[in-house]
Amino acid sequence: MAYIGKTPLIGNFQVCDAISTVNNQAAYTMQVSSVNVSPESANNMIVSLNGSIQKPVTSYTVAGSTITFASALVTGDVINFIQILGNVLDLGVPSDNTVTLAKMAAGTDGNLISYDTSGNPVAVATGTDGQVLTSAGAGAVPAFEAAGANTPAFLAYVNSTQSIANNTAVIITNYGAEVFDTHNAFASSTFTVPSGGAGKYFFVGSVSTSVSSANTANQFNLQIKTGSTSLGSVTILRPPYAKLQCSGMADLSVGHTVTMQIYQDSGSAVTIDGDRKVFFGGYKLIT
Secondary structure, three states: OOOOOOOOOOOOOEEOOOOOOOOOEEEEEOEEOOEEOOOOOHHHEEEEEOOEEOOEOOOEEEEOOEEEEEEEEOOOOOEEEEEEOOOOOOOOOOOOOOOOHHHOOOOOOOOEEEEOOOOOEEEEOOOOOOEEEEOOOOOOOOEEEEOOOOOOEEEEEEOOOEEEOOOOOEEOOOEEEEEEEOOOOEEOOEEEOOOOOOEEEEEEEEEEEOOHHHHHOOEEEEEEEEOOEEEEEEEEEOOOOEEEEEEEEEEEOOOOEEEEEEEEOOOOOEEEOOOOOOEEEEEEOOO
């Protein structure tokens, strides 16, 4: 049959020639039919001294064709026999692309193979639907974890009109319906970054008005702001009616607040629409 690596020496058991002991001598030459023989190791031999089987390495060692006992033998000691066993089978290293999947250990459907800090292969536990594989860096086995989510997130729209005073930046407050608010972080007119929610955010807002007084306005300006900082702004000059939408991004800390405000200079108050055309929303970006 064929073998990977060295072909085993089948039936290569040999009994050495008789050896006469010499007083105070520990080392002896092993021969078979008067020819020196070299066992592969001390573990490939059976040695009997004075009727007792000797323990390899502890009671004797081998170097080439020389056997050396742990203690020098004396007159009267008898080496009953030395039997050399067949050589150790060395399978060697399989050639590239010769190990098939059928030869690998069975695993769980979805398992991946990684390596631990000692370089040993380990199975990565199977994740669940929707999870992603994440790395903790060198020296750590990767793991499946829940995918990141764009939260906190909110979206609210108005369900009633609101009067916007002339020549004044007014925060829109008449949000009457929330489409969603994942962390209850939006209240009345303001989004507040909740505990654990610090990070980069995207915001978008829209306002519309179609009343006739808009015809006299020089400009309408819509802004999304955190404190006194504008995250996004859009201006329409002398509109027949006003429909504005703007967006912006910011890196926010816990407790930061964000609002949407509008400015107009028609000379009198202007009423913005009270339906879904006026909305404000935002979400945290996945990092």
